[in-house]
Amino acid sequence: MSRQMIVGNWKMNGTRQAAQALVASLVDRLPQGSADVVICPPFTQLAPVADKLAASPIGLGAQDCHQAVSGAYTGDVSAAMLADLGVGHVILGHSERRQGHAELDETVREKAVAAIRAGLVPVICIGETAEQRDAGQHEDVLGWQIEGSLPEGFGGVVAYEPIWAIGSGRAATEEQIAQTMAFLRAELIRQFGETGKAVKILYGGSVNAGNAPSILSIPEVAGALVGGASLDADAFLSIVGAASAS
Template sequence: MRKKLVAGNWKMHGSIQANAALLDGLLAGLSDVSSEVLVCVPYPYLAQVSAKVQHSRLVLGAQNVSEHEAGAYTGEVAAAMLAEFGCAYVIVGHSERRELFGETDRIVAMKCAAVLAAGMSPVLCVGESLAERDAGQTKAVVSRQLSVVLDYLGVAGFAKMVVAYEPVWAIGTGLTAMPSQAQEVHAAIRAQVAALDPGVAEYLRILYGGSVKPQGAAELFAQADIDGGLVGGAALVAEDFLAICRAANS
């Protein structure tokens, strides 16, 4: 049985004061949540959040990582550095990284490898644009993005990974894929991994990441191959994020 995971991606939001209030609200409301709960925070706040969530049910993650182990890469952050702050997960290949910062499928695969080598789990993001969906290319695009990582790591690497399907057209737009649409893509992702190793596919957690809101979250999470959510804006409001977490209760 796959345990549900709800991950909050704070993106480039937060302040020391606002973070403390948000975390207090989350920690106070987790008693009736059965899923694993993850917060992925901006680099400068890793120390603050790490100290705050220690010995709690909240799990710490980062939003990005360098593909390089160390070296003259000004402004980059290595996976080993994130591990030292207690990160358990790292978001890799988010559509904003791919679109705005030119991350290729190959770079995304290398970043996944770096995260795994440091003892953490990548949350590998895949998904199509609106133009690609309208052209009927959704499964082809997602399959290509997944294939590059599978070829680079081997399917065994996915035993320690999470995949997040994020239709780019639904991120930050208020649009959400219908549960049946999302389920269809999640099932295709699992089938692609299962073709290489059914055991890895069975336990692979696949999250939905397109404007997840408290309304409708339960229906999404009830789908056979949707194992939780990667949550953006709603993760910045404790009540909303907790409501989504509760919707993932088994």
């Protein structure tokens, strides 16, 4: 298994004090030579966290960006602004944005193009609802999301996050993850040819210290996108410790 990546998505959590304490703990305790780690604080904490990460191998990520470079977009942040702060990765198309902000595949793709132009690595989220899985439509849905959200020649990271597994405490089973990962790899190769082989596929949805070792040992799982457990240094570092570092 090759070197894995653990991405912590803090979502809308993190006051100045809490963010500083969490990042200090991660920086101090991250084992040498660990798997790749990226933390994604809310916009308000990016600059202070960037300062704390300056001499650390932990990467900094954001949770969204706008598709335009600059302009009259009140409340938005562009990829170039993120790059300017030292951000290296950006989560795009999270289901909480697709559903909460009616974000479409096409918008996610435009954001990914903007992110790549600014030198960021997009982490593009895809995933089916419980109803879609129950109806056996999940592969169709995931195929459409890949087709609609990933720009041509995409070589970044995809996070498979079944929506029903997010924040529910009910991760997908190993069998479901293994089957879906195999499908996603085949679909990426079908749609993108050779470049589809290079895309890293993470799993996200109720990953915790207990289930991380088994989830991270599933073939094709290149790492994890961690929500709730990324807010707890002990839990997050256990997950990092379960990831392959070689």
